[in-house]
């Protein structure tokens with residue numbers, strides 16, 4: 001199982017980090033050891049003083065595919081979840097400044113909490129899905145999938161030109177604005193359409 005992620009997929013998030021708007025999707029991966037399953041706590045790592053939350057919709061690939069046409073991409077996922085792309089922003093800033101890969105800042109243990117998956121058919125329109133994150137009961141992030149620069153199907157079409165997608169692979173689809181640091185003791189709660197799907201503490 002691989003965890004693919006897209007960066008810089010919401011215009012307002014690109015602006016808050018003063019990043020350039022990309023001409024093509026920005027892709028990175030996390031190892032499967034990054035996965036934090038429902039019910040597990042996130043342990044703040046000792047190599048960073050600036051861990052940021054990035055709430056994202058996560059797709060689960062349901063069959064193998066290569067060079068998938070965007071018109072047929074929706075047949076390659078039928079479940080989605082909400083997850084957090086935890087990012088060691090201090091490490092990432094150093095790596096970015098040197099033009100180095102982001103792996104250490106993005107792929108560390110526990111950096112990918114993901115809720116239980118639910119059938120996409122449960123939602124009226126996944127191209128217009130509101131999701132977000134509360135920290136200690138206060139809303140920190142709220143986005144809508146209609147605001148993505150590359151929608152789910154365009155992401156799958158792009159990714160599958162480079163990587164054969166396999167059943168069980170996950171795809172983090174980008175974060176809206178509002179990313180910020182978490183602290184030990186914080187309680188995070190991620191929602192889709194107002195309903196909490198993922199809840200855990202930072203320890």
Ligand code: MG
Pocket residue numbers: 005006007054056085172174175
């Ligand atoms: Mg992200």
